[in-house]
Amino acid sequence: MKVGVLGAGSMGCGIAQIAATFGHQVVLCDTKQVALDNAHKKLSKILARLVEKGRIEAGEDQAILGRIEMVTDMQAYTGCNIVIEAIIENLDIKKSVFQKLEDITGDDCILATNTSSLSVAAIAASCQKADRVVGIHFFNPAPLMKLVEIIPAIQTSQATLEQARTLINSWKKLTVVTKDTPGFIVNRVARPFYGESLRILEEGIADVATIDWAMKELAGFRMGPFTLMDYIGNDVNYIVTETVFTAFYYDPRYKPAFTQKRLSEAGYWGRKAGKGYYDYAEGAQKPEPNADKALGQQIVDRVVAMLINEAADALFWQIASKEDIDTAMTKGVNYPKGLLAWADEIGIETCVERLDTLYEEYREDRYRCSPILRRMAKAGQTFY
Numbered sequence: 001m002k003v004g005v006l007g008a009g010s011m012g013c014g015i016a017q018i019a020a021t022f023g024h025q026v027v028l029c030d031t032k033q034v035a036l037d038n039a040h041k042k043l044s045k046i047l048a049r050l051v052e053k054g055r056i057e058a059g060e061d062q063a064i065l066g067r068i069e070m071v072t073d074m075q076a077y078t079g080c081n082i083v084i085e086a087i088i089e090n091l092d093i094k095k096s097v098f099q100k101l102e103d104i105t106g107d108d109c110i111l112a113t114n115t116s117s118l119s120v121a122a123i124a125a126s127c128q129k130a131d132r133v134v135g136i137h138f139f140n141p142a143p144l145m146k147l148v149e150i151i152p153a154i155q156t157s158q159a160t161l162e163q164a165r166t167l168i169n170s171w172k173k174l175t176v177v178t179k180d181t182p183g184f185i186v187n188r189v190a191r192p193f194y195g196e197s198l199r200i201l202e203e204g205i206a207d208v209a210t211i212d213w214a215m216k217e218l219a220g221f222r223m224g225p226f227t228l229m230d231y232i233g234n235d236v237n238y239i240v241t242e243t244v245f246t247a248f249y250y251d252p253r254y255k256p257a258f259t260q261k262r263l264s265e266a267g268y269w270g271r272k273a274g275k276g277y278y279d280y281a282e283g284a285q286k287p288e289p290n291a292d293k294a295l296g297q298q299i300v301d302r303v304v305a306m307l308i309n310e311a312a313d314a315l316f317w318q319i320a321s322k323e324d325i326d327t328a329m330t331k332g333v334n335y336p337k338g339l340l341a342w343a344d345e346i347g348i349e350t351c352v353e354r355l356d357t358l359y360e361e362y363r364e365d366r367y368r369c370s371p372i373l374r375r376m377a378k379a380g381q382t383f384y
Contacts, residue, residue, distance in 0.1 A: 001167070004029065004083035004105075006074070006097065008039040011114060012086035014142030017043055020067040021056075021143075022171050027069050027076045036070040043068070046143075074104055082110040082167065084136055089239065091118050095126035102127045110160055112136040117187050117243045120153040120180045130155035134164045137184060139332050147332035148173045149184045174331050176324035182247035185320050185328040187240055189339065191254055192306035194237060197225035197299075198257035206290065206299055208277045213289035214296035219304060220336035226277040229260075230270030234277075238264040252366040253310070304342065305354040309370050311339035315383075316372040322383055340383040343373070352377045 003019040005012050008030035016028045016039075030036050047061035056064075069076065077083050083101055085094065094113060101111050111133045113123050124133035135151025148168050152161045165175050178184045183191070197211050206214070212224025229237050238260045245254040263269075263276060270276030278286065311325050320328070326338025343351050352373050359367040376382070 001081045002027070002079055004077040004080040005086060006030075006083060006101075007086040008032075008035040008070070009086065011138060011140060011142060012084075013039045013042055014140070015084055015086060015114070015138060016068050017046065017064070017143050018171050018173075020064045023067070025067055025069070027071060027080060029071050029074055029076060031072055033072055036072065040065075040070060074100060077101065077104050077109075078106075080105055080109055082112060082164070084112045084114055086114040086138075089115060089118060089243070091122055094118065094123050098123055098126045098133065102129065108132070110134060110164055112164060114138055117183050117240050117247070119182075119247075120151050121155060124153040124155045131157035132160050134160050135180065135184070136164055136168060139186070145332070146174045147186075147328060148175050149186065149328065149332070150175050150177050151180050151184055152177070153180050174327065176320060176328050178320045178324065178328075179318065181317070181319055183240070183244045185314060185325055186332040188244065188319070189307065189310045189314055189325065189329060190333055191241065191244060192303060192310055193221075194225050194229060194241065194260075195254070195257065196303045196306045198259055200299060200302065201226075202257060202259055206295060207287065209287040209289040210291075210295065211299055213291060214299040215303065218293070218296045219300045222334045222336075225303075230276035230278055230280075233269045233272055234260060234263045235269045252364060253368075255366065301354055302358065304346075305351055305358070306367075308339050308343045308346075308351050309355055309373065312343065312373045313370040315340065316370050344382040344384055348373060348382065349377045 001024055003024045004027045005016045006029050008028055012028065016026050020026045028039065043065060047064055050056045051058055051061050083105060085097060087093065087097065094115065098111055107129060111127065113120060113135050114137055115135060116137055120133065120135040124130040127133055133153060134156045137149040137151060139145035139147055150161065150165050150168065168175050176185060182188060200206055200211055201208060208226045212226050215221045215224045223231065238256060241254065241256040241260065245256055248254050267273055268275045271280055274280045314320065314325055315322050322340050326340050329335040330338050352369055355367055355369040
């Protein structure tokens with residue numbers, strides 16, 4: 001099978017590496033030669049390191065690189081069985097690209113988008129043969145992250161869905177199928193991890209270091225929300241937040257925070273900019289958290305209740321199965337537990353009480369409890 005990858009940025013480079021590692025001939029295309037040169041250097045370095053660590057055999061690094069053809073002309077996609085697009089998150093640009101891809105590739109070539117939050121149906125609509133378009137959303141860094149979200153648009157044929165999932169499974173990835181709604185599973189369900197933490201910060205309940213400490217040390221998350229936002233990039237995280245908010249017809253649950261917007265506007269994008277919620281300059285002092293366990297638990301209870309509510313609502317709206325929702329959050333963003341399993345552990349009734357307390361205090365629709373949680377609490381049910 002011949003695999004095309006469009007875009008030689010971090011994501012495209014990672015997808016090309018995976019496909020070539022599993023023996024496919026890969027065509028990696030980018031309109032900028034400098035991006036391809038950087039991709040070649042990056043891949044050479046990564047693969048050499050894998051040889052050093054004994055993850056791949058000596059010589060296999062060159063064999064993998066040899067299977068990746070780097071080009072600036074999309075015409076090289078002729079003969080590809082699948083092309084995976086990994087370019088800028090701009091719907092108009094993606095639609096234009098897919099129209100060109102349809103003219104270049106054969107009728108049986110699957111056209112996949114790696115979009116993290118845009119409508120797959122809208123992208124598919126730009127093609128005459130929309131049934132061969134599907135969302136295949138990898139997580140960064142693609143070679144290391146196990147989870148891949150497979151997103152069939154309403155136009156996607158069952159055959160396209162099955163072929164795409166079979167291929168990605170053959171790359172030893174863990175696939176979940178999700179409905180084509182804003183943010184899919186992970187970027188939708190994860191919003192309160194950032195949004196509610198920002199709300200707590202803006203209200204002055206706790207500072208950045210304290211919230212990060214509570215979510216990491218008390219709740220067991222691998223990174224605190226502000227450390228993670230700085231790692232992802234505050235510009236990227238803000239765009240995703242704003243995209244999801246707009247796509248959900250301005251539902252207050254997904255409302256971006258002004259703090260996030262101002263940091264993005266100021267160019268305080270996090271690690272890559274040297275400054276974000278934290279200062280990454282050499283010798284900069286990292287702020288100390290207030291390690292008050294009562295305050296920390298208050299933060300954890302509030303953020304986790306909002307995350308559980310979002311996961312429950314995704315199930316209520318049949319975005320994905322309960323198993324796929326929990327798998328997506330543990331394998332896609334390394335949450336310490338599946339959120340629906342966590343709800344069972346805390347107690348559904350307790351989750352409802354925490355959400356109702358927040359709603360009573362703020363009287364904002366942001367804190368409305370998902371109907372599925374309320375029904376389950378009344379019936380004494382659990383998710384598992």
